[in-house]
Amino acid sequence: MFEPVLTANIHRPDSEKIAVYLAHGGYAAAQKALTQYTPEELIDIVKRSGLRGRGGAGFPAGVKWGFMPKDPSVEKIVAVNTDEGEPGTFKDRQIVERDPHQVIEGVIIASYAVGASRAYVYIRGEFFLGVKRWIKAIADAYEGGFLGKDILGSGFNLDMSVHRGAGAYICGEETAMIESLEGKPGNPRMKPPYPAQVGLFGLPTLVHNIETLACIRHIVLRGPEWFAGIGSEQSKGPKIFSVSGHVNRPGNYELPLGTSLREIIYEHAEGVRGGRQIKAIIPGGASTPVLTADQIDTLMTFEDLEKAGSQLGTGAIVVMDETTCIVEAARRTTKFFAHESCGRCVPCRIGSVRLFETLDRIEHGKGLAEDIDRALYLAENIDGRTFCPMGAALVNPARSTILKFRPEYEYHIEHKHCLNGEKN
């Protein structure tokens, strides 16, 4: 029987307060990590757990820790990514609003393991309550002796502070986030060098999404074997799935990786509104390719979604029922990416706008016969030709819906309105 751990605290009254956190075993993992384990042992534990990053890319966390230089004379940094912006995703907002101490505990353990003395939180500017919760939680953690000098008598020092973003999706990309923390426009950096070599202020920097950091506490307390025992071969542990769109009960559901889309949508989110049929499902946030209704038995793992032609991404599931205009869904999502392109490189800056304009024409009954192939051609020339992963992300809504629902695009162009005739 699966027991939720990441969200175990969030339904308690005042769950964001340190007193509630401590009353339910809070900071026991930090105590254990700092007193019983060496940094090398902790890196090994996280490696053995099989934890992969929860921010979208799915990079093995322990391997990332291992990339940090071992030289103790080099100052190192941990950067905490709370810049949740992928449409469909709202797990990080809930974590920081309802259980920030769980993340702080993960930050302490990660910082100790990689030898970092400073941790910088970057939070999305729109999360006003989240900012307040972060600031209060960090202040309380200092007061409780969990941050600052000589944490829990271990001799380990860590300072932590919060920095508010100001409305830019791209700052969720790790090097753009680092630029933003330095007070600059959030333009991604060329990689390599990776942040583990040259990160914030030129120092080696470990960047993690907050859900990844929330897992650390439980891995330390319950052991890497427990974590690795959940999920599939390549996708271990619990995961928070954000479900929205045409479902009866939208919300965050913590389940093992490897749960099927069917179970998440029909059991946990209580099915489709009005009992209608599903037309398409976005499985991992707006930047992941759509799946069709016949793929509902796909398991939510990195490898199964890749086999299905999509990605796990942030695990944000958007359900679209049979009444949805697929062209409009793609148009709207592409508009988002065109709006959020940082403008640094041409394929993304211009390509995203041209792609949006093409879809916009089709949706509004002005589509030309060649527009569908034009959209695919644009997608082909953006994907893999941009500075950062945004290029690969932004083409997915258009390309995947054309590949899977091409007749619907053709209908729009021929009849100058939607299949379900609502608007044009």
Added chain:
Amino acid sequence: MLANPRTRIRNPKKRAMLLSALYIAQEQYGWLSPEAIQRVADRLSLTPGQVFSTASFYTMFKLEPQGRYAVQVCEGLSCYLVGGAEPVIEQVKQRLNIEPGETTPDGRFSLEIVQCLAACDLAPAIKVNDELYGDLTAEKLEALLTELAKKEI
């Protein structure tokens, strides 16, 4: 030290305060006027151009005066799917008689279309200044705008 010449900047930690400084200036001036930009530049030993380049990159920094209540309507996919986005924008436009990007003549309201607010579980969602309003209906929106119209400013 591993400092990379490409990322090395003069006094890096001082510039790191720029976003916070811009928030403070925006709160004091109501928007980032040329005067506000100049003051931030002076305080952080940056040029006004450097400050402007950062300020203009981020949507939450306002380079024009805003209404006392900035109504921000999410046009994201999840809001659209459950009846939000355009119908909500239309209702605010009708009620306040302004277009997106505009401010009412009395300076009370401005309307802005924004991207996903990470509140898809509460869709349709809007924000007014820093406050999030979810599970919006036409009635709830009307009541909210009526309440804000009566408030002292």
